Amino acid sequence: xxxLLVIQATIAGLALPLFLHSQGVVSSVPVGGTPTVSAKDxxxxxxxxxxxxxxxxxxxxxxxxxxxxxxxxxxxxxxxxEADIGMKPGELDTVLQxxxxxxxxxxxxxxxxxxxxLPMGVPxxxxxxxxxxxxxxxxxMSHIFILHETGDAGAHRQVFMDGRxxxxxxxxxxxxxxxxxxxxxxxxLVVDTVGYNDKFWLDGKGTxxxxxxxxIERYTRPNFGTLRLDFTLDDPGAFTRPLEVTFTFKLMRxxxxxxxxxxxxxxxxxxxxxxxxxxxxxxxxxxxxxx
Amino acid sequence: MKAKVGALxxxxxxxxxxxxPVIAHHGFDTEYxxxxxxxxxxxxxxxxxxxxxxxxxxxxxxxxxxxxNWNLELTSPNSxxxxxxxxxxxxxxxxxxxxxTPGKLVANRGALSSISxxxxxxxxxxRGGPEAEQEGSVK
Numbered sequence: 001x002x003x004l005l006v007i008q009a010t011i012a013g014l015a016l017p018l019f020l021h022s023q024g025v026v027s028s029v030p031v032g033g034t035p036t037v038s039a040k041d042x043x044x045x046x047x048x049x050x051x052x053x054x055x056x057x058x059x060x061x062x063x064x065x066x067x068x069x070x071x072x073x074x075x076x077x078x079x080x081x082e083a084d085i086g087m088k089p090g091e092l093d094t095v096l097q098x099x100x101x102x103x104x105x106x107x108x109x110x111x112x113x114x115x116x117x118l119p120m121g122v123p124x125x126x127x128x129x130x131x132x133x134x135x136x137x138x139x140x141m142s143h144i145f146i147l148h149e150t151g152d153a154g155a156h157r158q159v160f161m162d163g164r165x166x167x168x169x170x171x172x173x174x175x176x177x178x179x180x181x182x183x184x185x186x187x188x189l190v191v192d193t194v195g196y197n198d199k200f201w202l203d204g205k206g207t208x209x210x211x212x213x214x215x216i217e218r219y220t221r222p223n224f225g226t227l228r229l230d231f232t233l234d235d236p237g238a239f240t241r242p243l244e245v246t247f248t249f250k251l252m253r254x255x256x257x258x259x260x261x262x263x264x265x266x267x268x269x270x271x272x273x274x275x276x277x278x279x280x281x282x283x284x285x286x287x288x289x290x291x
Numbered sequence: 292m293k294a295k296v297g298a299l300x301x302x303x304x305x306x307x308x309x310x311x312p313v314i315a316h317h318g319f320d321t322e323y324x325x326x327x328x329x330x331x332x333x334x335x336x337x338x339x340x341x342x343x344x345x346x347x348x349x350x351x352x353x354x355x356x357x358x359x360n361w362n363l364e365l366t367s368p369n370s371x372x373x374x375x376x377x378x379x380x381x382x383x384x385x386x387x388x389x390x391x392t393p394g395k396l397v398a399n400r401g402a403l404s405s406i407s408x409x410x411x412x413x414x415x416x417x418r419g420g421p422e423a424e425q426e427g428s429v430k
Binding site: 033034035109110117127128149150256259260261262263265266267268 | 321339341342343344346364366367369370372373374400418
């Protein structure tokens, strides 16, 4: 039996600044966060597409909750999976296989693939918006594309809605976003994904997973302003049991859209910059500015 | 941009009550020293609205006439734009007061925590956009 680890994100958070520190929230801050619809608008009924399916388009803000020293979260994991899914300190260690626990604690944040502009994987999220594109052919809804603003660092997720199955093992090559098939369970979009690679981290802390990871996402839009994601992570290679978590996205304010995000164009932490992050080795030669 | 990096005379302030941003793309403490903070005046040389994080470059001249070009990181330019800020809100040549957290290894490659134009009581790039209620300005 699966143990439920549920975050019920029910309250539209106050506009807490994204600029935080482990010492606590500060009051005067530079910009951060994405404006979302008012609580009044959010409570309106969820719209439907012409064929009656729920309109899940968004764009959605998955990073509307904040906590000291943690960054923002809400629609997925971000800097610290343990806190982002509502676990108590130390609780995540209890559901990780010993090798995974050890790896998580040995990893350094500067080494995470995302810092080098590689994809974040699933269910990782960060302050950038998400849009869900429900795509049709003359035969009906054929694909759903889950877009994330991190662009090359996020790529697009392709969900096959045409009834096909996952490929057999010979054709299933491990990838950053795996192979996703989807279907409707009433008004719930179900996305089933296998074939993930083990390269991405589940959070900035280095929580690992294996190629055995299987995720099931159940998306619903309970009202105009909310996208609910009931997320199951099943990876017997790294975890001792499946995790079930509820994430919540908020609808962005009308007029705001996703924008272009080319991570490598000025990443001073990735390989393209010739720089490496500061670290305890004190390698100043590599860390100097090139400008 | 051509850097004019000279001897660094940073004004290091107190250790508490710091305004420290969480950098979305990477960990703040990985790059910057949250125990330090500088408060300086300089001239903007470049505003880089590029991904993954925008940057403001500022020439600061010390009492000996040595110019240091500060490379200061903000968050995603997209996030800043969605709050209502635009490319004309800060331009090269603008004289600014700013506060920043220095880099751990290269001090003048820091994180920008506050910036305003000299003579204007308005903090730039804050949440809420240009019309946001200001809580005072950088001195």
